[in-house]
Amino acid sequence: MSTDITLRHKDVTILEILDRVLDKGVVVAGDLTISVADIDLIYLGVRLLLCSVETMNNMRRPTLAEGADIYSALAMAAAKAGPS
Amino acid sequence: MGEQVASPDPVYVYAIVAHTDFFALPETGIDPARPVELLAVANVQAVISHVRSETFNEEDVRAGLQNKTWLATHVLAHQQVMDWLVSTGAAVIPMRFCTLYPDVNALTSSLARHDSALQAELARLQGKQEWGVKQSVNLLLLQQAITEGNAGLAGVEMDEAIARLRTQIAGMSAGTAYLLKKRLTTLVADRAQSVAFAIADDTLRSLSEAAEAAVTSDLSRDQPDVCLNAAFLVETARYGEFHGQLERLAETYATVGVHYELIGPWPAHHFLRLNLDTPEVSE
Numbered sequence: 001m002s003t004d005i006t007l008r009h010k011d012v013t014i015l016e017i018l019d020r021v022l023d024k025g026v027v028v029a030g031d032l033t034i035s036v037a038d039i040d041l042i043y044l045g046v047r048l049l050l051c052s053v054e055t056m057n058n059m060r061r062p063t064l065a066e067g068a069d070i071y072s073a074l075a076m077a078a079a080k081a082g083p084s
Numbered sequence: 085m086g087e088q089v090a091s092p093d094p095v096y097v098y099a100i101v102a103h104t105d106f107f108a109l110p111e112t113g114i115d116p117a118r119p120v121e122l123l124a125v126a127n128v129q130a131v132i133s134h135v136r137s138e139t140f141n142e143e144d145v146r147a148g149l150q151n152k153t154w155l156a157t158h159v160l161a162h163q164q165v166m167d168w169l170v171s172t173g174a175a176v177i178p179m180r181f182c183t184l185y186p187d188v189n190a191l192t193s194s195l196a197r198h199d200s201a202l203q204a205e206l207a208r209l210q211g212k213q214e215w216g217v218k219q220s221v222n223l224l225l226l227q228q229a230i231t232e233g234n235a236g237l238a239g240v241e242m243d244e245a246i247a248r249l250r251t252q253i254a255g256m257s258a259g260t261a262y263l264l265k266k267r268l269t270t271l272v273a274d275r276a277q278s279v280a281f282a283i284a285d286d287t288l289r290s291l292s293e294a295a296e297a298a299v300t301s302d303l304s305r306d307q308p309d310v311c312l313n314a315a316f317l318v319e320t321a322r323y324g325e326f327h328g329q330l331e332r333l334a335e336t337y338a339t340v341g342v343h344y345e346l347i348g349p350w351p352a353h354h355f356l357r358l359n360l361d362t363p364e365v366s367e
Contacts, residue, residue: 005334005344014156016216017163018181024353025180027362030194033094033142034149042149050137067098067154 093134095185100177102206107172113159117205123194126199170306170349176208178351198360212296212319214354216347219287219312221280230272230279236340240282243275244354283342284312287333291316294326299354309346315354
């Protein structure tokens with residue numbers, strides 16, 4: 001079957017990662033080295049910076065040198081489970 | 085839990101996992117000179133690195149956050165650890181990038197206050213992962229598909245005016261149909277965007293059936309061809325079903341200019357319900 005799905009795991013842009021790890025990570029108050037409010041400001045600045053720089057926006061993560069191929073593992077698990 | 089109090093190094097926290105989780109961790113994390121470790125805090129575990137104070141002090145990290153190269157390198161190193169954790173199948177609470185405590189004591193006292201909330205969140209996220217789906221549309225191909233009455237659009241609500249024009253044109257000679265064809269082209273160009281969003285609705289609805297939860301993000305002006313940017317919380321056991329739905333959609337819309345990207349798995353960034361940014365003990 002030929003379907004038009006691109007699986008991106010190792011090919012995620014820095015911006016896509018940043019939008020998750022800076023904007024959507026859990027924040028715990030406490031004796032942090034860099035305060036929550038500071039990071040919020042930094043995130044906004046960083047986003048502007050990255051959006052304005054084409055090369056950065058297109059910068060892709062390198063292939064992991066090692067480690068599990070998560071997609072293959074999941075596809076195998078899915079095949080075992082069968083369609084429900 | 086306080087045996088490492090003497091450590092002078094700052095503590096970088098990637099994530100929180102359940103206290104029962106135990107797995108091999110990457111040799112290096114955000115600091116290439118330091119390993120990734122598990123640190124038991126109350127009834128959960130923090131995934132941490134004791135980073136070097138000479139490079140992870142407040143001043144240098146602040147400067148680094150404004151520096152593209154530093155940022156890219158460290159975000160990737162952070163994400164690599166997150167990928168590793170997600171690949172173990174453990175429930176993962178992702179901490180914000182650059183969550184740094186001056187020492188273990190500071191981390192311990194901060195997390196211990198939220199112990200029950202963290203445990204509850206880990207239980208809720210057990211066996212679930214986040215997947216991103218982006219749907220993009222080649223509008224020219226879609227317009228062509230609409231004009232031709234492509235079978236892939238059979239399930240998509242179509243403008244009656246378009247259908248009527250098409251029938252009229254079909255029964256005419258090429259000469260008489262000329263003006264009607266021009267009108268059809270204009271009409272299709274005008275409606276293609278709404279058809280693209282109707283397909284996005286179908287995608288969201290179909291994939292949500294195989295997911296625990298779904299959220300959509302704002303569309304970006306940088307990517308005008310993307311008409312759906314969604315995140316789904318998917319049970320690992322139902323991933324086959326989820327992927328099957330996406331394959332079915334991709335097959336249905338394969339010839340009308342629609343393309344899907346499946347991105348993940350991620351920790352459940354879009355589905356976290358924790359609010360721990362108040363110093364009080366949460367409910």
